[in-house]
Amino acid sequence: MRKFVVVIAALALAACQTMDPYTGEQKTSNATTGAAVGAVAGAVLGAATAKKGKDRGKAAARGAAIGGIAGMGVGYYMDQQEMELRQELEGTGVRVRRDGDKLYLIMPGNITFATGRFEIRGDFYPTLNSVAKVLKKFDETAIKVAGHTDSVGSDSSNQVLSERRAESVAQYLRGQQIAAARVQAIGFGERYPVADNNTAAGREQNRRVELELIPMN
Template sequence: MRFQTGFILLTSAAMLAACTNPDGSHNHRTTGTILGTAAGVAIGAGPATGIGTAAGAALGNVVGSAAGALLDRQQKELNAELADTGATVVNTGSILVVTLPESVTFDSGSARLHQDYVDEIAFIARSLRDHPNSIVTVVGHTDNVGSTKYNQGLSERRAAAVANVLTESGVEATRMHSIGMGYHQPVASNDTPGGRAQNRRVEIIITPTV
């Protein structure tokens, strides 16, 4: 049984590598289907489930496909709403990551949102209300200038500020939590001004629950 499950997961990984559209973009619905099917097969193959691999595969296929389609649809809507705002939307096939750079959301060293950007976050809140089958994690990040304690606190306050606007705009608090990572998850080198600017950001991570 261990060999069977391992083979399924390895085969799925190989299939995922081929899940690209002709233009090079990723086919997230297909990715969701493959991941869901693999998970369903693995679960169905377990001795305690009693549902069998075929039924598990069918269940996982439906769930994975639905999640992939949901992410594709929501990504398209968010890209349209956030065009020219400085925000970016990345679809990994299992989550959406909306990145808000410090340069358009906060003054340097401040956790007070620019008033103009409150409206942009309200757009994101509307999308979250329209797509209620997800959980939301708001994560604050900083560069490495200053002490660990200072940056940790700043990242937490900035994440909380964004989460508060989402809640005030109608997103249920039970779906959401905020955390700060300080400077521990950089996306660029902290050795250059440009790299540090990229690291100062807030991410809104949307994870489907379907």
């Protein structure tokens, strides 16, 4: 049984190699761990439910194959989406962050909206078009658009501004033929700063819109 698991895990490792768009080097993707764990779990379950001898070995192999494919599925899908987003957004000012099987696109306020406004800047539309291009292709992810502000102004005004900015981005994505059911807009006001609001540079970082991409399966 161990031999079958090793073979399946090796195949998963080879299949889950992706290219880093910045270095051009091959790297092991986040799907690999899921594939290997799935293979082991499938092999153990297959062996446990089979008779002794050859049948047990065959059952372990089948279980490893099925478990490996299932384990690598979501991770591999998000790996490919991450790679294409990084390629499309390189040099735009939008940062791509990976957290497990979730992806985050951080869009700083200095490139998305004018100060105190919720209308998308005209020169940001090409970047949003690049985002929409990838999101249309990878249509098995839900999209949460979150608006954030700095601490200048009242809590209530910042809350409304963050909601309107999030909805502006969400509406634009829906207008690019992304299913409305996939897109949710939410505003957090000034509640979740990522930098010091006492500095201009910190406030600029806090004025942002983030897209959280969540696998639906």
